[in-house]
Amino acid sequence: MTQTNLMQASQLAVKTGKSGTPSMTSDKDQQLGKRSDSQTDSQLVRKVRNGDRAAFDLLVVKYQSRVASIISRYVYDSQEVMDLTQETFIKAYRAMERFRGDSAFYTWLYRIAVNTAKNYLESRSRRPQGSADVVDAENFDDGRQLRDLASPERLLHRDELQQALSQAIAGLPEELRSAFLLREYDGLSYEDIARILECPIGTVRSRIFRARDAVDRHIGPLLNES
Amino acid sequence: MDDRLRETLSAMMDDEADELSVRRLLSHGSPDDVCQQWQRWQQVRDLMHDGRSPMEGIDVSAGVRAVLEGRTVDPVRKKREVHKTPVRWQWPAAAMAVGALFIGFGAGAGWEYIGVVPASSVAVSEPAGVPETDTTHEVALQGLDKEQWGYMNRYLLEHAQHNSVGAGQGSVGYARLVSANDSGH
Numbered sequence: 001m002t003q004t005n006l007m008q009a010s011q012l013a014v015k016t017g018k019s020g021t022p023s024m025t026s027d028k029d030q031q032l033g034k035r036s037d038s039q040t041d042s043q044l045v046r047k048v049r050n051g052d053r054a055a056f057d058l059l060v061v062k063y064q065s066r067v068a069s070i071i072s073r074y075v076y077d078s079q080e081v082m083d084l085t086q087e088t089f090i091k092a093y094r095a096m097e098r099f100r101g102d103s104a105f106y107t108w109l110y111r112i113a114v115n116t117a118k119n120y121l122e123s124r125s126r127r128p129q130g131s132a133d134v135v136d137a138e139n140f141d142d143g144r145q146l147r148d149l150a151s152p153e154r155l156l157h158r159d160e161l162q163q164a165l166s167q168a169i170a171g172l173p174e175e176l177r178s179a180f181l182l183r184e185y186d187g188l189s190y191e192d193i194a195r196i197l198e199c200p201i202g203t204v205r206s207r208i209f210r211a212r213d214a215v216d217r218h219i220g221p222l223l224n225e226s
Numbered sequence: 227m228d229d230r231l232r233e234t235l236s237a238m239m240d241d242e243a244d245e246l247s248v249r250r251l252l253s254h255g256s257p258d259d260v261c262q263q264w265q266r267w268q269q270v271r272d273l274m275h276d277g278r279s280p281m282e283g284i285d286v287s288a289g290v291r292a293v294l295e296g297r298t299v300d301p302v303r304k305k306r307e308v309h310k311t312p313v314r315w316q317w318p319a320a321a322m323a324v325g326a327l328f329i330g331f332g333a334g335a336g337w338e339y340i341g342v343v344p345a346s347s348v349a350v351s352e353p354a355g356v357p358e359t360d361t362t363h364e365v366a367l368q369g370l371d372k373e374q375w376g377y378m379n380r381y382l383l384e385h386a387q388h389n390s391v392g393a394g395q396g397s398v399g400y401a402r403l404v405s406a407n408d409s410g411h
Contacts, residue, residue: 039241043248053294054257058238060287061265065272068284086286090293165273183240184274190242209229209236216266223269 041105048096056096060089063106067113074117084120088113161222168218172211179204180211227259235260239267261287 047055068085075081092112099108169177175197182193190208194201216223234251237243243251254260265287292298370378 040238040243040248043238043243043245047248047252052252053291054260055252056294057257057261057287057291058264060290061261061268064284064286065268068286082284082286085284086289086293089286089290093290093294161273165270184271190237190240205237205242206233208240209233212236212239212267212270213232215270216263219270219273220266223266 038104042101045096045099045101045105048093056089056093059105063109064089066106067109070110070113071117074114074121080120084116085113087120088116091116157222161219164219164222165215168215171218172214176207176211176214179207180215183208227254227256227263231260232263235263236267239264239271 041059044055044059048059064085067088068081071084071088072078072081075084088109092109095112099105169180172180178197179193182188182196183190188196190201190204193204193208197204231251231254234243234247238248238251251260265285289298
């Protein structure tokens with residue numbers, strides 16, 4: 001990335017209220033959460049309504065961690081969290097016909113998750129162990145608010161994965177890395193990235209895909225171990 | 227899954243895929259491949275943004291699919307059913323206990339005696355060929371003199387008092403009534 005391009009990226013980031021420097025703790029993640037509710041979800045929801053179960057699988061995979069996160073604020077037992085997460089998606093699938101699209105899909109899904117957790121606790125005549133409400137759910141875009149249940153073994157594995165990820169990103173060709181990081185950490189659209197990198201949108205799309213592919217190949221074996 | 231489809235999937239990760247491409251991707255012959263690739267990229271994203279490894283995450287996709295395809299039961303529902311099982315047998319058990327108590331009380335209250343009365347009317351109207359011994363009780367009851375009726379009334383009064391005290395213990399008034407008849411009164 002040239003100096004001019006970096007300056008453009010910074011200006012763009014300022015314009016959108018975000019830092020231009022890749023950071024694991026910035027508010028860019030929030031943008032990722034907001035972004036995720038629009039086009040792809042709508043497309044997948046439409047497919048599910050037309051009876052495409054594979055589309056629902058993609059929604060499950062995409063949101064299962066976040067749904068589990070919000071349920072874990074009510075229920076502390078990990079097996080119960082898993083069961084309730086599963087039940088949330090089953091309910092969502094069966095209620096998909098009633099989803100009018102007034103709210104974002106993930107907001108609707110999180111409401112189901114919250115109600116599922118509350119009903120579960122009520123059915124067992126227990127008060128909620130944690131606290132969260134629907135408003136929290138709607139603002140709950142990532143899993144960083146989760147209680148950390150990591151065991152030493154998991155922490156070790158997490159470190160190993162983080163290290164592998166860093167190596168994989170560092171090993172990417174510069175043009176792939178720039179596009180990938182502008183997307184993942186800065187949350188910029190393909191159009192904005194194309195403007196910054198002075199290349200066609202199709203090229204940005206291709207570079208990001210190739211970057212993802214390379215990272216996946218590098219840390220894939222470790223992910224499979226999980 | 228070829229690179230073009232994988233590129234579409236990558237664009238879907240970024241909310242940049244058009245409708246037609248998504249349709250083409252989802253009509254791909256091997257949805258499992260699509261789902262696995264999608265899952266790995268989601269895991270990488272989780273790792274990048276939350277620092278969370280897949281091992282710390284959760285994967286219910288296979289379970290959800292199994293339930294929706296009817297291959298297994300929703301675990302929460304199953305748990306609830308197991309939880310409710312004692313209630314299921316408690317009701318019949320309670321009903322049986324109440325029924326037994328009621329029957330005991332009924333027996334004590336002389337339900338069988340009530341059954342004897344229509345029998346007597348049947349016996350009276352029976353044709354002449356019926357053996358006499360079968361109608362002896364009824365004739366004897368109907369043919370009581372005043373003294374015998376007085377005795378019977380006192381007896382029935384005592385019997386009712388006895389029932390009111392011993393109903394809960396399942397006393398059987400009928401047997402005593404029969405014995406009273408057998409006594410020749």
